[in-house]
Amino acid sequence: MFRPSAALALSRFGLGARPGDLDALGDEPIRALLAALDGAEPASLANRLGPSDELFGQVQDDMRQRKEMRRDGADGGERQPNAQALIYRAELAARIERAMTVRTGFLERLVAFWANHFAVQASTSGAVRAMAGAFEREAIRPHVAGRFEDMLVAATRHPAMLLSLNNASSVGPDSRAGKRRSRGLNENHAREIMELHTVGVTAGYRQDDVIAFAKVLTGWTFGRDKSRPEFYGRFAFNRNAHEPGAQNVMGVAYRQAGEEQGLAVLSRLAASPATARHIAEKLVRHFVADVPPPSLVDLLARRFLQTQGDLRAVAETLVLAGLAWSEPVTKIRSPQEFLLAALRASQISVEAPFVQRALASLGQPLWDPPSPAGFKDETAVWLAPDAMTTRVEIAERIAARARVKDPREQAEAVLGDRLSRQTRQAIERAESPTQGMTLLMMSPEFQRR
Amino acid sequence: MTRADLLADARLCPSRRSFIVGAGALVAWANMPRHAFAGTVRDPRFVAIVLRGAMDGLAVVPPVGDPGYAALRGDLAVGADGRGVLPLDGTFALNDAMPRLAELYRSREMAVVHACATAYRDRSHFDGQDVLETGMAGPRAADDGWLNRVAAALPEGEKVRPAQGLAIGPTVPLILRGAAPTLTWSPPSFKPAGSDTVMRLAALYGELDPTMAKVLQEGITTDELAAGGMVAGPGNLARGFRSLAEGAGRLLSEDDGPRLAAISYDGWDTHANEGAEEGRLANLLKALDGALDGLKSSLGDAWGETVAVVMTEFGRTARANGNEGTDHGTATATFVLGGAVNGGRVVADWPGLKEADLYENRDLYPTTDMRAVLKGLLRDHLGLSDRALSTRIFPGSLAVKSMDGLVNA
Numbered sequence: 001m002f003r004p005s006a007a008l009a010l011s012r013f014g015l016g017a018r019p020g021d022l023d024a025l026g027d028e029p030i031r032a033l034l035a036a037l038d039g040a041e042p043a044s045l046a047n048r049l050g051p052s053d054e055l056f057g058q059v060q061d062d063m064r065q066r067k068e069m070r071r072d073g074a075d076g077g078e079r080q081p082n083a084q085a086l087i088y089r090a091e092l093a094a095r096i097e098r099a100m101t102v103r104t105g106f107l108e109r110l111v112a113f114w115a116n117h118f119a120v121q122a123s124t125s126g127a128v129r130a131m132a133g134a135f136e137r138e139a140i141r142p143h144v145a146g147r148f149e150d151m152l153v154a155a156t157r158h159p160a161m162l163l164s165l166n167n168a169s170s171v172g173p174d175s176r177a178g179k180r181r182s183r184g185l186n187e188n189h190a191r192e193i194m195e196l197h198t199v200g201v202t203a204g205y206r207q208d209d210v211i212a213f214a215k216v217l218t219g220w221t222f223g224r225d226k227s228r229p230e231f232y233g234r235f236a237f238n239r240n241a242h243e244p245g246a247q248n249v250m251g252v253a254y255r256q257a258g259e260e261q262g263l264a265v266l267s268r269l270a271a272s273p274a275t276a277r278h279i280a281e282k283l284v285r286h287f288v289a290d291v292p293p294p295s296l297v298d299l300l301a302r303r304f305l306q307t308q309g310d311l312r313a314v315a316e317t318l319v320l321a322g323l324a325w326s327e328p329v330t331k332i333r334s335p336q337e338f339l340l341a342a343l344r345a346s347q348i349s350v351e352a353p354f355v356q357r358a359l360a361s362l363g364q365p366l367w368d369p370p371s372p373a374g375f376k377d378e379t380a381v382w383l384a385p386d387a388m389t390t391r392v393e394i395a396e397r398i399a400a401r402a403r404v405k406d407p408r409e410q411a412e413a414v415l416g417d418r419l420s421r422q423t424r425q426a427i428e429r430a431e432s433p434t435q436g437m438t439l440l441m442m443s444p445e446f447q448r449r
Numbered sequence: 450m451t452r453a454d455l456l457a458d459a460r461l462c463p464s465r466r467s468f469i470v471g472a473g474a475l476v477a478w479a480n481m482p483r484h485a486f487a488g489t490v491r492d493p494r495f496v497a498i499v500l501r502g503a504m505d506g507l508a509v510v511p512p513v514g515d516p517g518y519a520a521l522r523g524d525l526a527v528g529a530d531g532r533g534v535l536p537l538d539g540t541f542a543l544n545d546a547m548p549r550l551a552e553l554y555r556s557r558e559m560a561v562v563h564a565c566a567t568a569y570r571d572r573s574h575f576d577g578q579d580v581l582e583t584g585m586a587g588p589r590a591a592d593d594g595w596l597n598r599v600a601a602a603l604p605e606g607e608k609v610r611p612a613q614g615l616a617i618g619p620t621v622p623l624i625l626r627g628a629a630p631t632l633t634w635s636p637p638s639f640k641p642a643g644s645d646t647v648m649r650l651a652a653l654y655g656e657l658d659p660t661m662a663k664v665l666q667e668g669i670t671t672d673e674l675a676a677g678g679m680v681a682g683p684g685n686l687a688r689g690f691r692s693l694a695e696g697a698g699r700l701l702s703e704d705d706g707p708r709l710a711a712i713s714y715d716g717w718d719t720h721a722n723e724g725a726e727e728g729r730l731a732n733l734l735k736a737l738d739g740a741l742d743g744l745k746s747s748l749g750d751a752w753g754e755t756v757a758v759v760m761t762e763f764g765r766t767a768r769a770n771g772n773e774g775t776d777h778g779t780a781t782a783t784f785v786l787g788g789a790v791n792g793g794r795v796v797a798d799w800p801g802l803k804e805a806d807l808y809e810n811r812d813l814y815p816t817t818d819m820r821a822v823l824k825g826l827l828r829d830h831l832g833l834s835d836r837a838l839s840t841r842i843f844p845g846s847l848a849v850k851s852m853d854g855l856v857n858a
Contacts, residue, residue: 166720169772182524184771188720191572191777201573201588207809210572370715371501373575383660384621385668392647426653431645438646444658
């Protein structure tokens with residue numbers, strides 16, 4: 001078996017080393033990465049944060065109260081953070097806490113990868129912001145070491161996604177609701193499932209396929225009527241809005257009735273070789289290199305197909321592949337990876353608002369990418385001049401709170417065999433421990449993975 | 450060590466040489482304008498503004514005089530009853546969320562090109578933006594952006610401050626990516642880092658990582674250039690839009706600042722509750738109107754030598770969808786503005802909005818190639834040759850004739 005150093009393993013596939021981690025992992029870092037795949041534990045997060053239907057209800061109640069207060073002439077609590085802001089902050093705080101305590105962070109990296117693959121945009125609306133974390137807990141996290149199709153279905157049915165990509169309000173033109181009212185079809189979600197979530201834009205589907213699939217998905221919505229608690233804030237299939245009849249999507253006729261029709265399309269898309277390749281390429285680009293080595297992509301795509309989209313098998317294949325380690329270290333840590341690695345290296349606890357502001361100023365606010373395609377994975381996107389000086393500023397703030405006595409020891413403990421002579425020397429010559437810690441976190445060895 | 454010592458130290462270090470050379474190379478083209486137009490007083494500026502998500506041209510510049518418009522759009526038609534719009538000519542009007550842009554139209558400093566589209570004919574945002582920004586005939590055909598190639602194609606000039614194409618925003622957009630160096634800037638919410646630490650990092654990067662060295666140096670330069678009077682505005686859409694444009698304008702107005710810039714604004718993908726008269730799109734348009742006003746005022750006298758183009762990856766469906774929004778379409782409106790623009794008109798080979806006139810029975814039919822507009826602007830404003838434009842900047846566009854007369858002679 002290929003034996004990478006613990007320092008490389010924790011930076012390429014994990015969240016970076018805490019002091020002590022490199023010694024603890026020793027020369028078996030791949031084993032530790034594989035062990036992380038057992039640690040999804042969605043339940044422990046959910047116990048604290050509540051399911052999405054509850055969070056949805058909180059936002060609706062909060063909005064109603066504010067409206068009533070405004071109507072009564074009181075200031076509508078404008079100066080108090082609203083429900084979605086508080087929920088979002090609590091979700092972020094829980095992620096920071098988890099990132100500080102996990103051993104390698106491989107699983108958290110996979111969760112972040114998949115949550116970005118199935119991107120919801122928190123700024124779409126208050127309800128999406130409130131449910132973005134729940135979306136990750138409910139639709140993504142349970143499946144990162146499970147089946148792709150299960151994740152696809154869970155993500156597609158989730159209220160946060162249905163809102164973010166507008167399917168919640170899409171109505172079949174010939175459905176009962178469509179004939180009665182002026183509302184109609186919305187193509188957005190169907191298009192993005194094909195283009196972004198499954199087969200990819202080069203798979204050869206056409207506008208007709210998008211429309212047919214959008215019709216298939218009509219009726220996939222969630223309850224917004226409080227008087228029907230069984231659906232309130234939860235996925236519901238609304239037969240009245242569903243376009244009746246068979247639909248032809250990418251050369252296959254789907255004659256199923258109701259929700260089954262959508263599940264059948266999703267199942268076929270999930271099993272497509274184009275999907276396997278799309279996912280394999282994205283995984284390699286994210287973890288290994290901007291220009292993915294074709295043989296590694298082939299290996300993962302084959303594994304994906306052989307195992308019917310078993311994501312644990314795919315993740316295992318990735319970290320066990322020699323090519324995943326022999327590629328030179330050229331990728332830069334994304335803002336999220338950088339911040340979490342910096343917090344792990346310096347062992348300070350910070351409040352969620354600090355992290356929230358820092359991520360926004362670095363261009364990667366959590367669960368809020370600029371488009372449904374998610375944040376880009378290429379180094380060139382993050383290696384931007386303005387972002388670099390902002391990183392320095394943030395590193396200085398973290399370093400100022402770290403109270404490290406000897407940044408030289410810290411550098412050895414965090415970067416291990418990746419620490420260069422030049423960086424060690426720069427840290428030795430630093431005018432203060434704070435400056436030394438800043439140099440450590442801004443060193444090329446720390447920034448690149 | 451003092452900052453000056455550290456800088457000197459960094460310069461003396463042999464492995465820093467590549468960094469200095471890199472900086473030298475970008476000085477060369479950044480000063481082109483004065484050199485290329487030697488003997489004249491011209492010093493042209495060019496700004497590309499990308500609206501991501503597909504702006505609905507039919508709601509922003511509604512063809513109120515086309516009888517097909519109200520019929521197709523139904524409740525979503527803007528200005529069909531004469532309200533909510535500012536008239537431009539007999540056929541077209543401007544959404545009244547943009548009064549200052551209308552003012553520029555009246556003073557002949559703004560022109561609209563309508564029924565305009567890139568070479569891309571499918572409906573993926575990401576491929577559409579790829580074509581818009583790479584300037585290629587199809588998606589994923591190049592890794593660099595056309596504005597970067599413009600920078601590289603400009604002739605060399607005299608030495609002044611290292612100024613470069615400027616991407617405004619925390620990441621480098623595709624339109625500016627490529628061989629010519631770029632710098633990016635956004636209104637700081639975190640203050641610039643302590644300079645001693647930054648200088649130490651510059652020296653360390655110089656030894657270990659030339660790419661990071663270059664990027665950091667550019668970041669420092671931009672912070673210095675853009676400082677002064679910046680108000681960091683959190684949240685607020687209009688303030689955010691405006692402060693980006695003002696930052697760009699201030700940098701471009703400097704005697705020795707950059708001459709090319711790109712700004713991008715997100716949020717135009719209005720699938721549901723579009724709100725062209727009141728709501729989401731109207732708010733975006735108000736913010737854009739303020740941003741363009743901010744660009745003009747921060748440019749000061751340089752406005753007279755500026756051409757800015759406001760463009761989006763494609764338009765939206767001619768009919769409303771089922772959610773009082775519109776889905777991905779084809780042709781849309783493009784704005785050209787600046788003191789150097791020959792404006793006060795809507796340029797359109799108008800295809801009409803009868804059912805039979807639509808592209809694939811759903812979208813405004815594209816009759817003007819966006820590349821014709823851009824080629825005309827770049828030729829007449831920056832002095833690029835038709836040949837360079839057809840081969841290097843927009844490869845494979847020989848058949849697309851540069852549009853004449855958009856820039857004042």
